Amino acid sequence: MRLATWNVNSLRSRIGRVEAFLERHDVDVLALQETKAREDQLPLMGLQSMGYEVAHAGTNQWNGVAVVSRVGLEDVEVGFPDMPGWGDPAAAPPVMESRAIGATCGGVRVWSLYVPNGRKVDDPHYVYKLDWLARLRAAAGAWCDVPTALVGDWNIAPTDEDVFDIAQFAKSTHVTPPERAAFQGFLDDGYVDVVRPHVPGADGYTYWDYYRQRFERNRGMRIDFVLGSPPLAARVTSAFVDRDERAGQGASDHAPVVVDLA
């Protein structure tokens, strides 16, 4: 089974690339973030005609998430227990919503996550980010013993190696000790970063700002992750970042991450 995650930065503007990506890499399950669309804006007939089912959650234009699967899409859940707004997709959580959607696809529980950005360390959104992560961790602890993939845009660079120049992030979110501790908490609980071993150092970057030719100069960040529970991690045979999708006209600012499961 081939699983992928991709922050597409607007699904409507990227739908052609998404369809071509699925076909080119023969992807079975794709988790999407920043769909920037409401349900009524997503007919997605192309995906359906390709044999994929789609589960989407997103009520505002910014932080929608989706799971696209051709190996089954069952037990869809929007959010996780105790998440702000859980159980009511129309409810607006405090500060600024950030969604998660879970589905069981081919026997694997896949969670597409858009972790709150945090904006600035003195912004209420930063507090919301840490709280959101704590709630996710509390829920994810119960999923350790079954094949679970926590995938998506974590908006955290866990180590200095995951940013092009740590000096430029001295006062920025994404690299602060509390954020890194929150990420580490999932590893402490048994989740495994299944992609890192396959893409050392700067090869693991998944995000490059649109401006200042950051992609062309490979001044990127590694902030998109596939964390696998032990039963899932044991099945991973390979992984890669598809940089081709970050190149050229009409690219998202994130590249897809692809993982193969035995």
Added chain:
DNA sequence: ATGGTCGTTTCACGA
């Protein structure tokens, strides 16, 4: 310290 470039329900704001 600033600004650069994308996206969106765009003359503003989030990433």
